[in-house]
Amino acid sequence: MLPNRRILLRASLALGVATAAGPITLLAQAKPRVIPIRALKFTYEPAELTLKLNEPVVFQLTSADVVMGFSVPDFHTRATIIPGQVIEVPMTPDKVGEFIFLCDVFCGSGHENMEGTMRVVA
Amino acid sequence: MKGPVDRRQFLKLAGLGGVVLVSGCASSLGPGMAGADSDFYFVQLSDSHWGFEGPAVNPDAQGTLKKAVAAVNGLARQPDFVMFTGDLTHTTDDPKERRRRLAEVSEIVSALKVKDVRFMPGEHDASLDNGKAFKEFFGPTRYTFDHKGVHFIVVDNVSDPTAAIGDEQLQWLQADLDRQPRDARIVVFTHRPLFDLYPQWDWATRDGARAIALLQTHDNVTVFYGHIHQENHFMTGNIAHHSAKGLMFALPVAGSQPKRLPIPWDAGAPYRGLGFREVDAERTPVKYAVTEMPVS
Numbered sequence: 001m002l003p004n005r006r007i008l009l010r011a012s013l014a015l016g017v018a019t020a021a022g023p024i025t026l027l028a029q030a031k032p033r034v035i036p037i038r039a040l041k042f043t044y045e046p047a048e049l050t051l052k053l054n055e056p057v058v059f060q061l062t063s064a065d066v067v068m069g070f071s072v073p074d075f076h077t078r079a080t081i082i083p084g085q086v087i088e089v090p091m092t093p094d095k096v097g098e099f100i101f102l103c104d105v106f107c108g109s110g111h112e113n114m115e116g117t118m119r120v121v122a
Numbered sequence: 123m124k125g126p127v128d129r130r131q132f133l134k135l136a137g138l139g140g141v142v143l144v145s146g147c148a149s150s151l152g153p154g155m156a157g158a159d160s161d162f163y164f165v166q167l168s169d170s171h172w173g174f175e176g177p178a179v180n181p182d183a184q185g186t187l188k189k190a191v192a193a194v195n196g197l198a199r200q201p202d203f204v205m206f207t208g209d210l211t212h213t214t215d216d217p218k219e220r221r222r223r224l225a226e227v228s229e230i231v232s233a234l235k236v237k238d239v240r241f242m243p244g245e246h247d248a249s250l251d252n253g254k255a256f257k258e259f260f261g262p263t264r265y266t267f268d269h270k271g272v273h274f275i276v277v278d279n280v281s282d283p284t285a286a287i288g289d290e291q292l293q294w295l296q297a298d299l300d301r302q303p304r305d306a307r308i309v310v311f312t313h314r315p316l317f318d319l320y321p322q323w324d325w326a327t328r329d330g331a332r333a334i335a336l337l338q339t340h341d342n343v344t345v346f347y348g349h350i351h352q353e354n355h356f357m358t359g360n361i362a363h364h365s366a367k368g369l370m371f372a373l374p375v376a377g378s379q380p381k382r383l384p385i386p387w388d389a390g391a392p393y394r395g396l397g398f399r400e401v402d403a404e405r406t407p408v409k410y411a412v413t414e415m416p417v418s
Contacts, residue, residue, distance in 0.1 A: 069284070073321035080284065100322045106249035106283040109215050112324070112382065 032056040032090060039081050039103065040064035042110030049101075049118045051093050061087040069105035072118060080105060093120040162270050163402040165194055165201040165236075168348030169368030171246065172230075173223040174212035179371045179384040182392070187230055189417050190369050190398050195235045201400065202269060204236050207348040207366060208244030208280065208313030210260075217255060220247075224259040240267070244313040244348060245280040253281035264291060266298055272307045272403055279314045279327045286328040296336050307408050310337065310345045315365065317358050320376035325350055334358050342408045350376070351384075352395065353414060364412055367397040393417045 035057050038045045041064075051057060061070050063081040071078040072091065079089045103114040170187040180186060194204065211223035224247070231239060241260040248256045253263045263278040275298060279287050287295075302308060310316075316330035327333070337343045343361045351368035352375070371384035372395025388394050393416065402411035 067283070071321070073318075102322065102324060104285065104321075104324055104328075106213075106245045106280075106285070108250065109213050111213075115381075 030056065032058045034058050034060050036060045036062070037070065038062050038064055039068040039070065039114075041066065041108055042103070042114040044070075044101070044114070044116045047116035049116065051118060051120045053093060053096050053120055053122050056090065056092045059089045059091065061089060066107050067105055068107050068114075069103045070101060071104040072099060072101045074099045078104060093118075096120045096122050160270050161402065161404045162202045163400050164269075165197075165204045166207060166346055166366050166399045166401060167194075167204060167369065168207040168366040168398075169209040169244065169351055169370060170206075170227065171209055171212040171368065171370035172227045173214060173219070174370050176371070176384070178386055180387055180396075183370065186369050186393065186396060186417060187227070188233075189393075191230060191233050193415065193417060194398065195233070197400075200236050202236075203238035203240060204234060205311055205346070206231070206239065206241045207311055207346065208242050209246045209348060209368070210241065210244070211247050212370070213246040213250065215250065217251065220251070220255050221258070224255055228259050240276070242276050242278065242311060242313060243280050245283070245285070248278075248281045249283040252283075253278070256281075264294070270403070271405060272309055273302055275308065275310045277310060277312045277316075277333060279312050279316070279330065284328055285314060285324070285326070287330070287333055292329070292332055292336065295333060299336055299340060302340060304339070305341045307403075307405070308337070308340055308343045309403075309410075310343060312345060312347045314349045315347055315354075315356075315363060316345060317356065317363060319350065319354065319356070319365075323376060323382040325376060334361065337361055344410055346401065362410075366399050367395065367414065369396055369398070369417065372396060 033055065035049065037059055039061065059070065061079055061081045063083045065083060067083065068081045069078065070081055075091055075093060077089060077091045079087050081087050097120060099118045099120065101116045101118050103111060167190060172187060174183055210227045211220065214220050243253055243256040243263050248263065256263060263281050264276050266273065266275050277287060277295065278291065279285060282288055314327045315325055316327050316333050319325040338359050338361065341360065345361060345363040346366065347363065348366050350365050351371060351373040352365065353367060354365040356363045373382060374385060385395055397414055397416045400413045400415060404411065
C-alpha cells in the first residue's frame with residue numbers, strides 16, 4: 001500500500017528537504033509529552049514523575065476537590081488548578097536532578113504535606 | 123536590673139541567647155516625631171500552633187504557649203508591647219474548631235501582664251476563610267501603629283491562600299510609606315518571609331518582591347516575621363529580615379533534608395528550638411538588638 005501523500009509531504013517538510021519552490025527550512029518540532037496530573041486532598045496522582053533533560057512536556061492539571069496549586073520552584077513553573085477545569089502548563093527541564101513540586105495554595109489541614117518528586121534524567 | 127548597664131549588655135552578661143544587632147543610619151527624626159522617641163523593647167511571639175497534636179514533636183503541646191506567657195510575665199522589666207506574628211492556631215478544616223482554638227489562644231494570652239498585645243494571622247489561622255474567623259477574635263489582619271518614634275506596619279500575606287499580598291494591599295502599603303519620611307524608623311511585621319527564602323517548602327510570598335521594592339525607598343526598614351520556626355537573618359538591599367522561633371515545634375534549616383518535617387522532641391533538651399524574642403529598639407543610631415529567649 002502506498003503511503004498517504006499528505007504524510008509524505010509532512011515528513012519532507014519536517015526534514016527540511018528542497019521542493020520546487022526552494023529549500024524548506026522548517027525544523028522538526030517534537031510534540032510535547034502530555035503528563036496528566038490529578039490533585040486531590042492532599043496529594044498528587046502521580047506523585048513521582050520522571051522527565052528527560054530538555055524534553056518538552058505539558059502538565060495537564062486537574063483538581064478533584066478544591067482549588068490547588070502546582071508549583072515547581074526550581075523551574076519557575078506554577079499554576080493554580082481550578083476544579084472542573086483542565087489547566088495545561090508547558091515546561092522543558094534544563095537541568096538534571098531531583099526536584100520538589102508542591103501545592104502553593106493553602107488547601108486544608110494536609111496542605112503542608114502535599115508535594116511530589118520530579119526526577120530529571122539525562 | 124539596676125545600674126548603668128544597658129539592657130542589651132545585661133542580657134549578654136546573663137547569657138540569655140544570641141544577640142543580633144541591626145544598624146540603620148537615620149540621623150534625624152521625621153516631622154511630628156520629636157520628643158516621642160526613646161529606647162524601648164518589645165517581645166515577638168510566633169507560631170504557637172494551638173491545636174497541634176504530635177507527642178513525638180511536642181509532648182507538651184498544651185503547655186508550651188502557657189510557659190511562654192509565664193516567661194514573658196517573669197521578665198524583670200516588662201516590654202512596651204507584645205507582637206504575635208501569626209499561626210496562633212494549627213489549621214483545621216472545621217470552622218467551629220478553628221474558632222474554638224482562636225478563643226483558647228485569646229484566653230491564654232490574656233494572662234500576659236502587658237496589656238498592649240497585637241496580633242496578626244498566619245496561614246494556619248486565616249488561609250481557609252480569608253481571615254474571617256481571625257478577625258472575629260483579633261481584629262484587622264493589616265494595620266499600622268506608631269510607638270516612640272518607630273512606625274510599625276503589619277502586612278497580611280496569608281489571608282489570600284495563594285500567599286499573595288495583593289494589589290489592593292500593596293497600594294495601601296505604598297500610600298502609607300508615602301506618608302513617612304525617607305529616614306523614618308520603620309518596622310514591618312509579616313508572617314511569611316517577603317523574600318524567596320525557600321519556595322520549595324513554601325517559604326516565600328508570591329508578590330513579596332513588590333513589597334520589598336516599595337520598602338527599599340526608605341532607609342531604615344527592618345522586617346520581623348515567623349512561619350519558618352527558627353531564627354534566620356537575611357538582607358535584601360538595606361532591609362534586614364529576621365524570622366522568629368516558634369512555640370510548638372522547630373523546623374529544619376531550609377533544604378537540609380528532603381521534607382519539611384518538624385524536628386522531633388529531644389527529651390534530653392526539652393523545648394530546644396522553641397522560644398520567643400525580645401527586640402530592643404534603639405534610636406541613635408537606629409538599631410535593633412534581637413535576643414532569643416528560651417521556653418522551659
